[in-house]
Amino acid sequence: MMAVLIVAGLDTGGGAGLKADIETVxxxxxxxxxVLTAVTYQNPFEVRGYHTLPSEVVREGIRAVKDGFEVKAVKIGMLGSGEVARVVREETAGFPRVFDPVIASSTEKKLIDDTESLKTLVPGSIVTPNVYEAEALASIEIRSVEDMKKAATALVEEFGAEAAVVKGGHLNFTDVLYWRGEFYEFRGEKVEGFTHGTGCAFSSALATFLAKGFELPKAVERAKRFVEGSIRFSKAESKAVNPLWEIERD
Ligand code: PLP
Incomplete structure (x- = not known):
């Protein structure tokens, strides 16, 4: 079995964050x-707030894990603070690292106190922003696959990412990978279901396929198909677990 380090926040609603990451791996x-970075207070309808752990707790957690396992890949999700971002950058340098630059929830609650600090984790990472995160990081407006390519290129050529996967789930369901001077497009279609936490699942699946030894484009393809399958499965599941979901929506 391959060991995958997950650095992420906890979603009390059980949909996103560390729980989704653990389940995916x-x-x-x-x-x-x-390794936990922050505790959020949320349910499927709202993120009420969060509390970030002291950065030394995060540092000690990562160190303990590195000293006891052969870490094959790292997934980084919600960081909560610029201070935690700095510690995570230091402690995960040199590992194959998938970085999901979490800025806010879909309900638009900010999940980091210092968005700029996310840029410091881009160098050397395989960064997996959605279109909003890519727009914020690269300062490029995204309306098309061509714009996604521009943002992915900027994240690699200007910001120093090892690779960039710009995810089009909010736009056109196509994901664009830019890696070693080549573009790869992964077409998808809208899958009906519960999408909360799918960004977390995608980056964890990507880190896991890299840990298994897949080359990056194959790992992205497999991670995307895994998430599409999970969304399909979630439809029946989420209604059974959370009847309030349907009441609110109808
Ligand atoms: N809560 C935590 C702990 C997360 O890590 C994330 C996203 O990464 C979210 C909430 C937001 O999830 P969503 O964008 O699906 O609302």
């Missing part, structure tokens, strides 16, 4: 090593 047959 486990579902793909590898071993999750969870």
């Amino acid at each position: 486990s579902a793909l047959g590898e071993h999750p090593l969870p």
Whole structure:
């Protein structure tokens, strides 16, 4: 079994964050090593707030894991603060690192106190922004696949990412990967279902497929298909777990 380090926040609603990451790595047959950065207070309708852990707690967690396991890949999600971002950058340098630059929830609650600090984790990372995050990081307006390519190129050529996957789930369901001077397009279509936490699942699945030894484009393809499958499955599941969801929506 391959060990995958997960650095992420906890969603009390059980949909996104560290729980989704653990489930993803486990579902793909590898071993999750969870290091918590922040505790959120949320349910599927709203993120009420969050509390970020002291950065030394995060540092000690990552160190303990590195000293006891052969970490094959790292997934970084919600960081909560610029201070935690700095510690995570220092402690994960040199590892294959998938970085999901979480800025805000879909309900538009900010999940980091210092958005600029996210840029410091881009160098050397495989960065997986959605279109909003890519717009914020690269300062490029995204309306098309061509714009996604421009943002992905900027994240690699200007910001120093190892690779960039700009995810089009909010735009056209196509994901664009830019890696070693080449573009790869992964077309998808709208899948009906519960999408909360799908960004977390995608980056965890990507880290897990890299840990298994897949080359990056194949790992992205597999991660995308895994998430599409999870969304399909979630439809029936989420209604059973959370009847309030339907009441609110109808
Ligand atoms: N809560 C936590 C702990 C997260 O890590 C994230 C996203 O990464 C979210 C909430 C937001 O999820 P969504 O964008 O699906 O609302």
